[in-house]
Amino acid sequence: MFESNLEELDARATLASAAHLHEQRKxxxxxxxxxxxxFADLHPDPATIPGHPSPAPGGERGKVYGGHGCPGVAEFAPAEFGAVTGRGKVAAAHYIGQSLALRHRLPATWEQVRNGHATEWKARQVATACLGLTEDAAAIVDQRVAPILDTLTPLRVERIVRAAKWQADPEAARAEAEEKACARGVWPGPHR
Structure with missing residues (x-):
């Protein structure tokens, strides 16, 4: 598949070949x-198809994998996609969800990736970090992250996401912070 006689390449040619492979991979x-x-577009939520009967017990339903604002997808579609891409059902569903989130919730970030100005796996990490955000908060993250995506560390992405939550919905962010604070602490239990 990748037949190449590296023995014949000098250092410059090896680097040129590696750069070419890197561009191909991108x-x-x-x-x-x-x-x-x-594939997700070809397998929409069955409930959204006009004239499609409602699902029978145990039948295929639609699921939203990419967060608020993303279209539903037939729940069995990720298993098929995963089978041909070397992913399990759950990993394929996650990948499809990240892809949908990029297109529908993080369009500027997706455009940076498509233009070769940002790395796709970093964009998918941002999509995952934004899953619990409202569409407004995701739009704030998209605006802040898209131009600088490849310079961000995971910690910085986490901080941008947290700040976007506070900016988009301060009341919900405050309630979440209070809930987390209540969950922290030392709780007495039985002694042994």
Whole structure:
């Protein structure tokens, strides 16, 4: 598949070949996300298909994998996509969800990835970090992250997401912070 006689390459040619492979991989990563999006589009939530009967018990339903604002997808579709891309059902559902979140919730970030100005796996990490956000908060993250995505550490992404929650919905962010604070602490238990 990757037949190459590296023995014949000097240092400069080896670096040029590695750079070429890296560029190919970036294009393939974007193409794979586009395939995931297209496959999701081909398998919409059955409830959204006009004239489609409501699901029978145990029948296929729709699930939203990418967060608020993303379309529903037929729940069995990720298993099929995963089978051909070397992912398990859960990992494929997660990948499709990240892809949908990029297209629907983080369009500026997705555009940076498509143009080759940002790394796809970092964009998918941001999509995962934004899953619990409202659409407004995700839009704030998108605006802040898109131009600087490849310079961000996971900790910085976490801080941007937290700040976006506070900016988009301060009351919900305050309630969440209070809930987390109540869960912290030392709780007495039986002695042994």
């Amino acid at each position: 294009r393939i990563d974007v193409a794979l996300i586009e395939h995931a999006l297209h």
